[in-house]
Amino acid sequence: MRLAFALEFVTIAWNLAEAAIALTFGLLAGSLALTAFGIDSLIEVFAAIVVVIELRGHAGHGEEHGPARNFLRLIGGSFFLLALYVLIEATWDLLAKARPHESIPGIVLTSASLATMWFLAAAKHRTGHRINCRPLIADSQETRLCALLSAVTLAGLTLNAAFGWWWADPVAALGIAVLAVKEGYEAVSGRHPEHH
Numbered sequence: 001m002r003l004a005f006a007l008e009f010v011t012i013a014w015n016l017a018e019a020a021i022a023l024t025f026g027l028l029a030g031s032l033a034l035t036a037f038g039i040d041s042l043i044e045v046f047a048a049i050v051v052v053i054e055l056r057g058h059a060g061h062g063e064e065h066g067p068a069r070n071f072l073r074l075i076g077g078s079f080f081l082l083a084l085y086v087l088i089e090a091t092w093d094l095l096a097k098a099r100p101h102e103s104i105p106g107i108v109l110t111s112a113s114l115a116t117m118w119f120l121a122a123a124k125h126r127t128g129h130r131i132n133c134r135p136l137i138a139d140s141q142e143t144r145l146c147a148l149l150s151a152v153t154l155a156g157l158t159l160n161a162a163f164g165w166w167w168a169d170p171v172a173a174l175g176i177a178v179l180a181v182k183e184g185y186e187a188v189s190g191r192h193p194e195h196h
Contacts, residue, residue: 004136011048015041029103033156033172036086043078054135072187079184086177090170100169102161110154117147149179
């Protein structure tokens with residue numbers, strides 16, 4: 001159980017640092033994809049806190065916590081709001097042909113995040129099955145989704161930097177919106193797919 005808590009605390013610390021860097025450089029570069037990635041990281045921090053609460057209940061052989069479920073609904077709503085914001089901004093950027101600057105720090109960050117999230121997802125999945133902890137197994141799927149989100153953001157940033165394809169950034173942001181809706185649905189419904 002100690003390892004389960006350690007994995008969640010690493011997730012919280014990583015996402016806090018990730019959010020600060022992504023938001024800073026996303027705003028400096030005018031990159032909607034990187035900014036949305038940073039906002040998503042903040043939401044993920046609160047989601048990881050909910051998992052810690054659920055893990056404490058699991059450790060004490062308790063039932064699902066009502067407050068945790070309510071918190072999950074708030075997190076789900078936050079994901080939906082993020083998706084709506086990104087949809088509006090991405091549509092505007094595409095119509096206005098807004099050209100974000102390239103962001104090398106953003107490329108480095110999302111590359112590191114892709115590797116880190118994939119590693120954390122695998123570790124959570126293995127540990128969750130070993131201690132028979134459903135919240136941790138479900139969270140491993142969320143972390144895999146974060147890795148996919150990192151890949152989508154990285155693709156948009158790289159295409160813009162390498163080829164000057166300005167439209168790749170808002171298109172990547174729309175990909176983030178789709179993933180945010182998926183995360184929001186899972187948080188609100190409590191239906192997290194499990195990998196065996």
